[in-house]
Amino acid sequence: MTLIALGLNHKTAPIDIRERVTFGPDIIAGALRSLMEGSLVDEAAILSTCNRTEVYCAMSTPAEEPVRCWLGQFHGLDSERVEPYLYVHVNHQAVRHLLQVASGLDSMVLGEPQILGQVKTAFQTACDCGTVGKLLGRLFQHTFSVAKQVRTDTAIGSSPVSIAFAAVSLARQIFSDLTNQTALLIGAGETIELAARHLRQHQLGRIIVANRTIERAHALAEEFNGYAIGLTEIADHLAEADIVISSTASPLPVLGKGTVERALKKRKHRPIFMVDIAVPRDIEPEVSELNDVYLYTVDDLQGVVNEGLKSRQEAASQAEEIIEIHTEEFMCWLRSLDAVGLIQDYRRRAESARDEVLARALRQLECGKPPADVLGYLAHTLTNKLLHIPSTRLRQAGRDGKVELLQAANELLQISDEAKAAR
Structure with a gap:
């Protein structure tokens, strides 16, 4: 049996490519069934986040070409369009790669903790779809154990650095004092919740939470003494926002150039700082053409997060040693x-x-x-x-x-x- 990890991430592909090959929650079950059809693979799991799309497979043959073709075809793309950005890891390298990913060593923000939860969700989804067998089951459980050890035995997570933290840090550079500012948070997932926590730590004046499910928006807004609205109400409240941070799973933009333009007029062109963390993007790229709007995407945050990496480099080296030991341990079991x-x-x-x-x-x-x-x-x-x-x-x-x-x-x-x- 051969283990393969195939995908692309923020290091190998720009955002416009990554957003073309994402697997949203509504299509991932169908994607797994499609991948398993015709005995293309024996086991499969798909990890899809704003920074990466990766397919983990157990196969009777070591040929990864069918999986490469499937990825492009499923998204309606020519293989030549995706191929330059793909990487493939086999067996030992695939195991090491997953351990690095789950431990936050392959993230845009070194050591960020959210990825472990995303890996667990990917595994659970695959289990629910019946696409996990003995090999991937053992691999993912081993991964969770190793990631926990990395967090416990190293200082990889000691600094509060994440995409959400980077977004808030950038907001503080633009608005030195957040106590009189209002933030509109679009979405109600982990990233938005983390952003809300960081904003509260910096004494943000007011929070508005917009979400497709209003009940979830209410729950999050209540925790941070905020105000909840539905996505359809964004246009009515956008003019109140000095800071906009968006991270939804919407396949289409939730905020367009015209809406932002009207909000700026109401604000008398007071600037709005916007961070679009979502992939596919929540905010139309054309919004960046407007004066008095500072729009940043996930890729733009790379420079900000680099400042917090120095303290984690030594911890990352220690983590790599742990990962190498446990990679060989898993390969011994596989052999x-x-x-x-x-x-x-x-x-x-x-x-x-x-x-x-x-x-x-x-x-x-x-x-x-x-x-x-x-x-x-x-x-x-x-x-x-x-x-x-x-x-x-x-x-x-x-x-x-x-x-x-x-x-x-x-x-x-x-x-x-x-x-x-x-x-």
């Missing part, structure tokens, strides 16, 4: 699976020989043959049956000069060690 079938077949053959000789011995006892003679027959015949094929092969290996095979047999059976001990 052991190759021996399981061989061991089972060998035991079945030995048990078959035992049953055959035992049946003959019992018939001899029924015919009145002395028990001692029957036991001697049983021991002699069973020994010959078990040793006949290995002895024949060893003898032939000696004739053919296959020294390595003889040495391997000696190591496996420990014949020389027992012979020395007997002397």
Whole structure:
């Protein structure tokens, strides 16, 4: 069985490519079923976030080309359009990559904690769809354990650095004092909640939460003494917002240039700081053309987050050592699976020989043959049956000069060690 991790991320692909190959919550189950059709793969899980889309597969053959083609076809893209941005990791490298991803070592913000929850969600979704088997099940559970150890044994998460934190840090550069500012948070997921926490820590004046599900918006707004609205009400409240942070799973923009333009007129062109964390983008790119709007996307935040990376570099090195050890541990388990079938077949053959000789011995006892003679027959015949094929092969290996095979047999059976001990 071959393990493959295939995908693209913020390091290999620009945002306009990443948003074309995302798997939203509404299509990921269908995508997994599509991937499993025709025995393309034996097991599958899809991790899709604003910064990456990755497909994890267990396959009977080591050919990843069908998965490459499937990714482009599923999204209606020519393979040539996606191919330059893809990376593929196989077996050992695939295991290491997933451990690095879940531990936050491959994130835009080094050590950010949100990715582990996203990996867990991806795994649960695949489990619910029935696309996880023995290999991926063991791999993801191993991943969760290692990620937890990295968090516990290193300082990788000691600094409060994340995409949300970077967005708030940028807002503080534009508005040095947030106490008189109003923030409109579009969405109600983890990133928005984290942004709300950071804003509250910096004494933000007022929070408005907009979400498709108004109940979720109310719950989040209540926690931060904010005000909840539906997505359809954004246009009525946008003029109140000095800061807009958006992160939804909408396949289409929720905020257009015309809406922002009208809000600016109401504000008498007081500036609005906007951060679009979503992929696909929530805010039309054309909004950046407007005066008095500071619009940043996920990619734009890279420069901000770099400032918080220095304190995490040493912790990242320690984390890599932990990951390397546990990658090899998983690969040892994976390699052991190759021996399981061989061991089972060998035991079945030995048990078959035992049953055959035992049946003959019992018939001899029924015919009145002395028990001692029957036991001697049983021991002699069973020994010959078990040793006949290995002895024949060893003898032939000696004739053919296959020294390595003889040495391997000696190591496996420990014949020389027992012979020395007997002397």
